[in-house]
Amino acid sequence: MMLERYIDNYLPAATAATNPGIYFDTASRLAACASRHGWAEAEFQAIEFLSKRIEISRCVYDSYLQSGARASSTPLAAELQPLALLLLFKDFQRLYTAGNISNAIKRLNAILRLLDYLSANKVVLAEELLSLINTEAEQFLQTLQHANTPPTEDLVKSEVLPAGALPLTVLFWEGPIARAYLATLKSMGLKPEKIIHLVARNDLSTKKPVGRFLPGLMKLAYAQSKQKNSIHHWSATLQKTETTLYQCVRSTIESGLVFSKEVIDDALALSDLGEYCADVETLMIDNLADDALYTRLSALPQTQVLFTGGGIVPKKLLEISSLKFIHVHPGYLPDVRGADCALWSHLMKGRTSATCFYMAPGIDDGDVIFAAYLPSLDFGVAMTEKELKTLYRATYAFFDPWIRACVLRRSLVLTKGFTSVAAYPQSEVSSVTYHFMHERIQRAAFDRIFPVARP
Structure with a gap:
């Protein structure tokens, strides 16, 4: 041989x-x-x-x-x-x-x-x-034959809870995911009791300190603005340069996941956080392992914290006894753990999925609050070789955040705003952890997500 x-x-x-x-x-x-x-x-x-x-x-x-x-x-x-x-x-x-x-x-x-x-x-x-x-x-x-996984019933519907304060602190890291979450909460008539807005002390690309010669408040405002522009760069760019793709993905999210035009517009507007919560606190940090973040979170009264991104949550934060961290992962846990799971789930299971769960040390480990496979979503957009990176960027700017927001919305209803949670442990028997997907496998995934023959 x-x-x-x-x-x-x-x-x-x-x-x-x-x-x-x-x-x-x-x-x-x-x-x-x-x-x-x-x-x-x-x-x-x-x-x-x-x-x-x-x-x-x-x-x-x-x-x-x-x-x-x-x-x-x-x-x-x-x-x-x-x-x-x-x-x-x-x-x-x-x-x-x-x-x-x-x-x-x-x-x-x-x-x-x-x-x-x-x-x-x-x-x-x-x-x-x-x-x-x-x-x-x-x-x-x-x-490659994916599993023919059925969708979770009664997942996609417009949901509203009794208006009022939500016993939840949002750990806000600027980005499409956090914006989708806040717009979703607002559409349901809910306001978190607190938002802690995390601002990176160092430039996300160069890792150099931002506004090092500016006085305190000006430095914070400049860093916040620079971070917002950096993180939302591809979202803003694709809306202008790939209008057809953007509109197709957006209309599919609206119809397939039942998010109104107004909710998506709200997320894309990048409004002041005061529109979503009366108590917004800004904290400048090096990263999630910054001692300043640990000190601040440790001082919170007993509550639940909605994680919106910013890196891997350090074990010491997850071990703060007064807090429970809630995360929405774009994959059905434990079957689809890891990175690029919006793509892996569709490629391996036949449809996208997401899980709302309590975080624990480890990769996507912790008790499950609600896991779901989403309905089939038909984007009706043809893929060409030159569009691969564009499709990847569009996935994480417009698609992945609303997969998560959809399951967050349903989780809020099922748990009455996380006040009545019956979480269950993950079974390791079916656990599979995926890692960032190579471009050749991305092509196979996008061929399934955008199933129109390439010219």
Whole structure:
């Protein structure tokens, strides 16, 4: 078999351990996997571990800690990187043949990321090997059959609760998600008891301090304005440059998820936060791990906090005993965890989904308040190759926020404004964690979301 022949050819370069005593010495683990044609549990676990690391970091390092963090910043030796690719591909073939599609596509995601890394670093691969990988990858994506998951009943309807204060603090991080949430609450006649508006002390792109020579209040106002313009850049740009796409996505959200024109306009208006809550407090922070944020949240009376973004919530915040953090994840938990789940859910389950849950340390871990699969949404827009990045940006500017807002709306009704919650633990049996989707897999996902043949 051609693949095994190539693996045997690369094996001599991987015989010596470069980091003895480290939990995962990549060279020696590759050698162990390459030296056995028939794999057992040890080999499966080693390739699973390495695949996840590559999906996250988009490259491969010479050693890792048990937590998954790299043990050093040294990349795996160039002569060993093709071997890592070959072993990932061997496991992809195994999973694909066994019908384990959810893990096969995760393995393919790692393979495609590693291929990009090898190409960027001018690591030469045999043409027949590249052809084999690319051919099987394309065949897999073209024939991929998603699960025929039924939608959750009675999900999309206009909902109104008795008007009044909502016993909830919104941890507001400027962006389409936060704006969709506030517009949704307002449309339901609800006002959170408090909004804590988080403003980044450093520029989101350059990481340099914003307005360092300005006095306090001017610096805060400038940073707030700069952050708003930066985060909503693609939303504003696409409304002007991709009017047809924007209008199609918007009209689908209006009709398919039952959000009125006025609610979406409200979210896009980027109004002053005082329109949504009488108690708005602004806090400038470095990031979510900033001690100033921990101190402020610790001082809150017992309440529930609606998380709207800004990064990974540190464990120390989630452990504040007086608070419960609520998050809406764009995937059905625990079946669709991780990143890019608006796309992964549609690709793997046949439709988009979302889950409202109480946050706990871990990736999308915590007790579920309400999980739902959304109705089929027909955007009626053709996709072309040049539109891939545009579609990705449009997804996160206009589509993903309203998936979340739809499930937030229904959760509020079912729990009477989070005052009567019957949350349940996630079952790990069906848990699958996805990572950021490679562009070639994005194409397959967008072909399903925008199912009009490309010219």
